[in-house]
Amino acid sequence: MPEVRVEEVRRFMVESLVAVGAPETEAKRHADLLVHADSAGHFSHGLNRLELYINDIKNGATNPTARPVILQESGATAWVDGCNALGATVGHFCMDVAVRKARECGVGWVAAKRCNHFGMAGYWALQAEKVGMIGMAFTNSAPIMVPTRSKQSATGTNPISLAAPAGNGDSLVLDMATTAAAMGKIEVLIHKGEPVPPGWALGPDGKLATDPQVAFDTSRLLPLGGFEETSGYKGFGLSTMVEVLCSGLSGSNATHNVPPWTHNQTESPNMGQCFIAVDPERFAPGFTTRVADCLHHYRNLEPVNPALPVLAPGDKEKQSAAATQHRGTIIYPQRQIDVYARVAKAIGIEPMKIHSA
Amino acid sequence: MPEVRVEEVRRFMVESLVAVGAPETEAKRHADLLVHADSAGHFSHGLNRLELYINDIKNGATNPTARPVILQESGATAWVDGCNALGATVGHFCMDVAVRKARECGVGWVAAKRCNHFGMAGYWALQAEKVGMIGMAFTNSAPIMVPTRSKQSATGTNPISLAAPAGNGDSLVLDMATTAAAMGKIEVLIHKGEPVPPGWALGPDGKLATDPQVAFDTSRLLPLGGFEETSGYKGFGLSTMVEVLCSGLSGSNATHNVPPWTHNQTESPNMGQCFIAVDPERFAPGFTTRVADCLHHYRNLEPVNPALPVLAPGDKEKQSAAATQHRGTIIYPQRQIDVYARVAKAIGIEPMKIHSA
Numbered sequence: 001m002p003e004v005r006v007e008e009v010r011r012f013m014v015e016s017l018v019a020v021g022a023p024e025t026e027a028k029r030h031a032d033l034l035v036h037a038d039s040a041g042h043f044s045h046g047l048n049r050l051e052l053y054i055n056d057i058k059n060g061a062t063n064p065t066a067r068p069v070i071l072q073e074s075g076a077t078a079w080v081d082g083c084n085a086l087g088a089t090v091g092h093f094c095m096d097v098a099v100r101k102a103r104e105c106g107v108g109w110v111a112a113k114r115c116n117h118f119g120m121a122g123y124w125a126l127q128a129e130k131v132g133m134i135g136m137a138f139t140n141s142a143p144i145m146v147p148t149r150s151k152q153s154a155t156g157t158n159p160i161s162l163a164a165p166a167g168n169g170d171s172l173v174l175d176m177a178t179t180a181a182a183m184g185k186i187e188v189l190i191h192k193g194e195p196v197p198p199g200w201a202l203g204p205d206g207k208l209a210t211d212p213q214v215a216f217d218t219s220r221l222l223p224l225g226g227f228e229e230t231s232g233y234k235g236f237g238l239s240t241m242v243e244v245l246c247s248g249l250s251g252s253n254a255t256h257n258v259p260p261w262t263h264n265q266t267e268s269p270n271m272g273q274c275f276i277a278v279d280p281e282r283f284a285p286g287f288t289t290r291v292a293d294c295l296h297h298y299r300n301l302e303p304v305n306p307a308l309p310v311l312a313p314g315d316k317e318k319q320s321a322a323a324t325q326h327r328g329t330i331i332y333p334q335r336q337i338d339v340y341a342r343v344a345k346a347i348g349i350e351p352m353k354i355h356s357a
Numbered sequence: 358m359p360e361v362r363v364e365e366v367r368r369f370m371v372e373s374l375v376a377v378g379a380p381e382t383e384a385k386r387h388a389d390l391l392v393h394a395d396s397a398g399h400f401s402h403g404l405n406r407l408e409l410y411i412n413d414i415k416n417g418a419t420n421p422t423a424r425p426v427i428l429q430e431s432g433a434t435a436w437v438d439g440c441n442a443l444g445a446t447v448g449h450f451c452m453d454v455a456v457r458k459a460r461e462c463g464v465g466w467v468a469a470k471r472c473n474h475f476g477m478a479g480y481w482a483l484q485a486e487k488v489g490m491i492g493m494a495f496t497n498s499a500p501i502m503v504p505t506r507s508k509q510s511a512t513g514t515n516p517i518s519l520a521a522p523a524g525n526g527d528s529l530v531l532d533m534a535t536t537a538a539a540m541g542k543i544e545v546l547i548h549k550g551e552p553v554p555p556g557w558a559l560g561p562d563g564k565l566a567t568d569p570q571v572a573f574d575t576s577r578l579l580p581l582g583g584f585e586e587t588s589g590y591k592g593f594g595l596s597t598m599v600e601v602l603c604s605g606l607s608g609s610n611a612t613h614n615v616p617p618w619t620h621n622q623t624e625s626p627n628m629g630q631c632f633i634a635v636d637p638e639r640f641a642p643g644f645t646t647r648v649a650d651c652l653h654h655y656r657n658l659e660p661v662n663p664a665l666p667v668l669a670p671g672d673k674e675k676q677s678a679a680a681t682q683h684r685g686t687i688i689y690p691q692r693q694i695d696v697y698a699r700v701a702k703a704i705g706i707e708p709m710k711i712h713s714a
Contacts, residue, residue, distance in 0.1 A: 075462025076433040077639040105432025107466045111640050134601065150658040150667045164601045172601060174594040180587055199587040206661060224591050225581050230537055230556040234581050237531040237670040238595075240651065244491065244521045244529060248648055251641025256654050282434040283468050284608025291605055294597065297613050301507040304563055310507045313594040 002337050003329035003355045010035050012340070012352045013050055019347040020057040022064035022086060030088035033119040038330045041320030044184020045120045047336060048191075051343055052261055053086070053117070061265045062086060062116050068093040075105045079250065080112035084268045087118035094275040095127040095135065102133055102277035110275045111249035115139065117261065118273060121161035122175025122317075128277040129163035129171050132288075136162045136276040140246040140253075142260045142269070145179050146202060146220045148233040153220050156255040157182050158242035163314075164280075166295055167288035173314030178239040179221040186212050186221075191333045199226045219260070246272030329355050359694050360686035360712045367392050369697070369709045370407055376704040377414040379421035379443060387445035390476040395687045398677030401541020402477045404693060405548075408700055409618055410443070410474070418622045419443060419473045425450040432462045436607065437469035441625045444475035451632040452484040452492065459490055459634035467632045468606035472496065474618065475630060478518035479532025479671075485634040486520035486528050489645075493519045493633040497603040497610075499617045499626070502536050503559060503577045505590040510577050513612040514539050515599035520671075521637075523652055524645035530671030535596040536578040543569050543578075548690045556583045576617070603629030686712050 004012075013031035018024055030053065038046030056062040066085040070078050078097045082090040094110045101108030118124065121137045128135025141156030157177035164172045181200045189196060189212035196212050202220040203209035209218060223235025239255075247254040252272030259269055280287035298312040324330060337352065344351035361369075370388035375381055387410065395403030413419040423442040427435050435454045439447040451467045458465030475481065478494045485492025498513030514534035521529045538557045546553060546569035553569050559577040560566035566575060580592025596612075604611045609629030616626055637644035655669040681687060694709065701708035 071641075072639065074639050075464075077463030077636075079640045105462055106434030107432075107464045109464045109635060113641065134605075147655055147658060147667055149660045149662070149665050150655075151661050152658055154655060154658055160595070160598075162598045162601065164605060172597060174598050176588075176591045176594055180582065197586050199583075224588055225537065226556075226583070226587060229554050230583060231533075231581055233668070233670075234533040237533055238517070240529060240655070240670050241517075241519045241531050243651055244519065244648060248491075248521060248644055248651075249635075249637060249640040251643065251647070254647065254651055254654070256651075278466060278606075279434075280606060282429065282431050283436040283606040284428075284470065286608060287605055290608070290611065291601060294600055294605075294611055294613075297611070298504055298507075298511060298597070301504060301509055301511055303506045304508050305506070308506050310504055311590070313590075313597050 001331050001333055003331050004352050005329050005355045006035065006039065006324065008353050008355070009038065009047065009330055013047070015349045016050060016054055016343065016347060017057070017064065019349050020054050020064070022057065026064060026086050026089050029092060030086050033088045033091070033123050036123050037120045039321045039324040040317035042120055042317070044182055044188050047332060047340065048184060048187060049117070049119070051339065052263065054343065054347065055263045056116065056265060059264060059266045061268050068112065070097065076101055076107045076109055078110045080110055082112045082115040082273070084114050084116065087116050090115050090273065091118045091124045092127070094273065095124050095137070095277065098275045098277035099128055099131055099133060102279045106279050106282040108277040111246065112273045113250035113252035113270060114268065115252065115271045115273045116269060117271070120175060121159040122163060122173055124275060125161040125163035125175070126173065129165050132165055134162065134164045134278040134280060138242045138245050138274045140243055140255045140258065140272050142258045143256050144183055144219050144221050145223055145236065145239055147236045148223065148228050151206065154256050155236065155239040155243060156258070157221065158239040158255065160238060160242060164291050165288050166291040170292060170295060171314060172291055172295055172312060173317065178224055178235050178242060180224050180226060180235065181221065183216070183221060186215050190216060191335050245274040249274060358688050358690055360688050361709050362686050362712045363392060363396065363681065365710050365712070366395065366404065366687055369701070369706070370404070372706045373407060373411055373700065373704060374414070374421065376706050377411050377421070379414065383421060383443050383446050386449060387443050390445045390448070390480050393480050394477045396678045396681040397674035399477055399674070401539055401545050404689060404697065405541060405544060406474070406476070408696065409620065411700065411704065412620045413473065413622060416621060416623045418625050425469065427454065433458055433464045433466055435467045437467055439469045439472040439630070441471050441473065444473050447472050447630065448475045448481045449484070451630065452481050452494070452634065455632045455634035456485055456488055456490060459636045463636050463639040465634040468603065469630045470607035470609035470627060471625065472609065472628045472630045473626060474628070477532060478516040479520060479530055481632060482518040482520035482532070483530065486522050489522055491519065491521045491635040491637060495599045495602050495631040497600055497612045497615065497629050499615045500613050501540055501576050501578050502580055502593065502596055504593045505580065505585050508563065511613050512593065512596035512600060513615070514578065515596040515612065517595060517599060521648050522645050523648040527649060527652060528671060529648055529652060529669060530674065535581055535592050535599060537581050537583060537592065538578065540573070540578060543572050547573060548692045602631040606631060
């Protein structure tokens with residue numbers, strides 16, 4: 001598959017967003033969010049999504065020059081109007097407020113309405129982790145998860161993320177959709193032409209789907225846990241927890257009122273997001289040492305298969321990011337390269353240069 | 358199966374705890390915690406556990422007269438020493454502090470070390486919900502979950518709970534072990550003599566266990582999501598999130614250092630617990646209306662099987678509690694009644710009177 005140098009991917013993303021009206025600072029922040037996802041191996045949330053972000057701006061669903069505002073705040077809390085700005089603009093604004101509040105009184109808890117898609121939730125949790133705090137970030141999304149026993153989708157992939165510093169540059173990073181898999185992963189399977197693993201999604205007949213295009217079109221992902229017997233209601237329950245923290249607190253659309261993310265969306269989705277920062281120094285001394293001890297313990301557990309060592313949450317992404325950095329390139333399916341050659345032409349910018357094919 | 362009047366169950370629990378040294382106020386609070394679980398149909402966490410609590414006190418692992426203390430606090434946070442008190446004593450102390458802090462600055466975030474088992478996590482989240490707040494509660498526990506790819510257990514059932522008020526006495530209540538099932542559910546299967554559903558637990562051969570006694574003895578529960586292909590690493594990740602919030606913040610034992618809960622435990626488990634209260638009034642007006650709208654939407658989704666309506670998180674427990682209240686009794690397996698007849702004799706109190714057999 002074709003490789004593109006990381007800096008070329010970044011250049012392409014920034015120019016794309018600027019070409020449709022984003023200020024350069026915001027385009028750079030948004031590009032960093034997408035490059036982070038691709039570097040970490042979460043291709044669903046990187047370049048794969050750029051065209052949707054571009055179209056949202058072109059169609060007026062996202063306002064790339066808007067700035068979020070605080071509508072109400074108290075010691076540890078802030079209620080924010082995302083003002084329909086770019087995902088990265090709102091994400092940085094809210095997590096900065098959360099960190100400031102956590103410095104002041106130990107915890108910062110920010111809920112924002114009128115948000116757009118903010119990429120990998122874990123990227124936002126990591127903004128707090130970088131300054132020594134526990135970061136958490138959540139977003140609701142369009143209805144795509146089938147609640148246990150239901151025929152229709154009602155909640156979203158509604159991700160949960162937490163990042164905690166472990167010292168010496170190490171960290172524990174959880175970043176997960178509350179569905180068995182994220183829809184973006186099914187999009188990637190479409191691009192790759194691979195089947196959907198069992199337990200991920202239903203087809204229109206209410207049975208398990210294996211064709212990724214069928215799973216994508218049907219939009220009925222199973223919650224984490226799968227069917228009722230294997231506790232799928234817990235995955236559904238987690239998605240409702242995210243709903244409470246996002247739309248509940250912020251007054252945004254609930255997931256069941258969020259429009260699906262399409263290429264010709266003119267209405268803003270008015271999604272809700274929640275950002276939390278906690279200062280571990282307000283609690284027992286030695287927080288990072290304890291997190292490091294857990295990571296060490298997990299990584300040294302005896303594996304069932306010696307070829308597949310036990311990973312701590314976030315390790316897979318760190319390994320992928322290290323490999324990306326070492327290679328200096330990101331590898332994309334040819335199909336995705338072709339899509340962005342077309343996009344480049346349409347918005348009048350240089351297409352991505354292939355490093356090696 | 359034998360039925361016992363709710364008030365008789367409560368009488369028996371209070372007298373049992375008082376007989377081994379608990380002050381009456383604390384015994385009553387602890388009994389309420391256990392009765393709540395049985396009423397809600399979570400028999401694993403009710404009377405089923407009473408003998409363990411009694412033995413913990415008798416063996417000196419729990420100090421029933423101890424009172425927790427705040428070691429450090431700031432605007433939104435408190436670090437607490439549970440001082441090895443009864444689970445209900447620490448739970449009330451911490452959630453009261455969290456609610457007080459949430460009244461002051463919007464959020465209260467309390468982490469406690471030197472804790473004992475605190476029963477159903479959701480009971481603690483509900484203490485905040487009762488006063489109009491979002492409540493969350495977490496605890497670590499003994500190693501019983503097999504991390505993805507691991508041969509050995511390392512994390513716990515480490516439950517996550519959230520309760521949010523929906524107005525008119527309604528609420529959304531998530532209360533879930535991060536394993537596919539809680540060990541207590543397997544204990545209940547032992548009492549009932551029923552097999553373990555697939556996807557819950559491993560046997561000593563590393564394959565799925567069906568005999569509940571084998572599953573119990575092996576102590577290797579699968580994380581929510583099951584094996585790696587169906588995203589079991591997410592359930593493992595959630596259990597590590599609980600670990601960060603509990604032992605990470607409080608300085609308690611990490612799960613992998615918590616001793617298993619046995620009938621002859623003399624050492625305190627020094628578990629970690631985390632209690633959060635959030636005042637929704639600091640955010641967008643109309644919080645309870647939005648939660649109610651979500652509950653209404655979920656409950657009215659078209660079910661796959663018309664005989665099995667879609668439930669919102671907490672509905673099953675509410676239905677069970679309503680049935681318990683209507684009946685006025687709790688139904689236990691004969692085996693459990695026999696166990697407690699023996700316990701009553703040993704500690705010199707009146708056995709539970711059977712209402713109808």
